[in-house]
Amino acid sequence: MTNTINEKSFLVFQAYGAETVMNECVFALLSFCRHHQPKDWEKWEVWIYTDNPQFFKQFSDCPLPVFYREINQETIRLWHGEIDFVHRVKIEVLRDFTSNHSGNILYLDTDVCFTQPINDIFNNIGKGDLYMHILEGKIHESKNLVLQKLSKFLKTNRSFTVNGNTISIPEETAMWNAGVLGFHSFQTPLLEDALHFTDEVFPLFPKHLVEQFAFSFFFQKNNNLKALNIHIIHYWNLKEIRPVLAAFFKYFKNEKWETLVRLSTLVQFPDFMQQKANFYETRSVGGKLLKKKWTPEIPNWKEIKKYY
Numbered sequence: 500m501t502n503t504i505n506e507k508s509f510l511v512f513q514a515y516g517a518e519t520v521m522n523e524c525v526f527a528l529l530s531f532c533r534h535h536q537p538k539d540w541e542k543w544e545v546w547i548y549t550d551n552p553q554f555f556k557q558f559s560d561c562p563l564p565v566f567y568r569e570i571n572q573e574t575i576r577l578w579h580g581e582i583d584f585v586h587r588v589k590i591e592v593l594r595d596f597t598s599n600h601s602g603n604i605l606y607l608d609t610d611v612c613f614t615q616p617i618n619d620i621f622n623n624i625g626k627g628d629l630y631m632h633i634l635e636g637k638i639h640e641s642k643n644l645v646l647q648k649l650s651k652f653l654k655t656n657r658s659f660t661v662n663g664n665t666i667s668i669p670e671e672t673a674m675w676n677a678g679v680l681g682f683h684s685f686q687t688p689l690l691e692d693a694l695h696f697t698d699e700v701f702p703l704f705p706k707h708l709v710e711q712f713a714f715s716f717f718f719q720k721n722n723n724l725k726a727l728n729i730h731i732i733h734y735w736n737l738k739e740i741r742p743v744l745a746a747f748f749k750y751f752k753n754e755k756w757e758t759l760v761r762l763s764t765l766v767q768f769p770d771f772m773q774q775k776a777n778f779y780e781t782r783s784v785g786g787k788l789l790k791k792k793w794t795p796e797i798p799n800w801k802e803i804k805k806y807y
Contacts, residue, residue: 507602508543508621513592514609515550515570519741523609526744528563529763530613537562539618548592560756582701586710590694597687608678608733612768615730620681629718630681633728635674645708646674652704662695668716675715678733692717734768737775743795750800765803771795
């Protein structure tokens with residue numbers, strides 16, 4: 500537990516590679532500004548790990564205290580590790596960040612949207628609380644096919660040697676969504692645990708969720724893990740929205756940041772999620788056989804802008 504009165508709080512993103520990912524990151528910052536005032540972020544900093552700082556600097560009137568840690572392909576490949584695992588980069592980003600920053604840390608994937616202020620979240624992190632996005636359920640009770648494979652693997656491999664220590668996975672262990680991670684810098688040993696676990700387990704079970712499970716396991720061991728889904732939408736299963744975001748930034752490219760913050764309400768993620776669900780629920784037999792996929796309609800920005 501620590502005193503947060505004079506401490507910095509940090510939002511940390513990794514946004515490299517495709518422009519679609521960087522669009523998501525900018526949109527996340529717009530949604531952040533909708534729910535916070537300048538006085539809120541006097542002790543806050545935004546850090547973006549990116550290979551293209553210039554993309555973000557085009558939004559020159561953004562009032563947020565944004566800083567960049569420029570990374571290149573060589574660094575990214577290095578952070579993939581010997582196991583060549585793309586999601587390992589997240590752990591290395593946080594290890595790198597905590598090597599020279601102290602305070603309350605909230606890591607976010609780029610595909611997030613703030614729906615409430617997070618002032619209290621940072622206060623709670625300073626008191627020792629940990630955060631992930633949402634509880635997805637106990638692994639051994641899941642109906643998700645990938646989690647069922649993980650369950651089978653864990654039942655076969657009941658203990659692991661991680662960083663010289665033998666650990667056992669309890670029967671009631673749950674999976675959490677790792678698109679958001681909140682912790683204090685004094686809790687950085689959890690990052691080392693997650694890294695060593697990932698390096699040990701991924702070669703045995705080469706699935707994308709190994710890093711997610713590593714964070715889930717070590718964060719929930721502390722009995723002070725909380726959910727952030729009320730404050731933040733993580734639209735990881737809505738990648739189809741990327742053309743909508745690209746169209747948004749193209750149409751409103753000449754608008755000031757303050758205006759973009761207001762206009763960002765035109766993109767309502769719950770509505771698109773419902774549209775996607777409705778499409779697959781009502782898809783015809785022919786559509787199923789042809790494996791037709793949902794694609795969102797690009798909004799008529801000029802028309803819907805009238806109503807906001």
